[in-house]
Amino acid sequence: MENSGPSREDAEEAIRGRFGDEAVISDAYGQLTVDVPAALWTAAAEFARDSLGCAFFDWLTGVDEPPDAFAVVAHVYSQTARLHLLLRTSVPRERPVLASVTAVYRGAEWHERETYEMFGVEFAGHPRLEPLLLPDGFEGHPLRKDFVLAARVAKAWPGAKEPGESAAGAPSRRRVVPPGVPQDWAKPL
Structure with a gap:
């Protein structure tokens, strides 16, 4: 299959051009990683899909980073450019709310529900943010380090x-x- 999407270097340049200093570009385990402020989370997902060709949504999860925050990480992929992209942001522990990306990637719906249930990160605008895996009446968020x-x-x-x-x-x-x-x-x- 011929590579018809942007190269990694082109993707980095496009991200810098769109987000400037607000996006921190790095490498995590050989994958292009972009850290953005929570306010740009949805814009970064839309940019990845529309401008970088990352139409394949793979997964989204939370990471407990005590004492102050939770990270939210999403992995998307461009099949034409063979480009792996990790999108990351951070939300404060005292009010962990982040905009939902289900309007950008429909596959994020299940992953956001799981992250909500396991870490307590709320996704504003999610169509059905309700418990998914734990039994009825379960209290707490079992993947938090303080659980x-x-x-x-x-x-x-x-x-x-x-x-x-x-x-x-x-x-x-x-x-x-x-x-x-x-x-x-x-x-x-």
């Missing part, structure tokens, strides 16, 4: 044994509290 995994307190972690817990009789040591569990929840098993 306490109560199951780790109720029963032993099923992973590899800690030193001193093997049947070989190795010397024991103080039991380590699993990540996300407050110290006062810890109890001997």
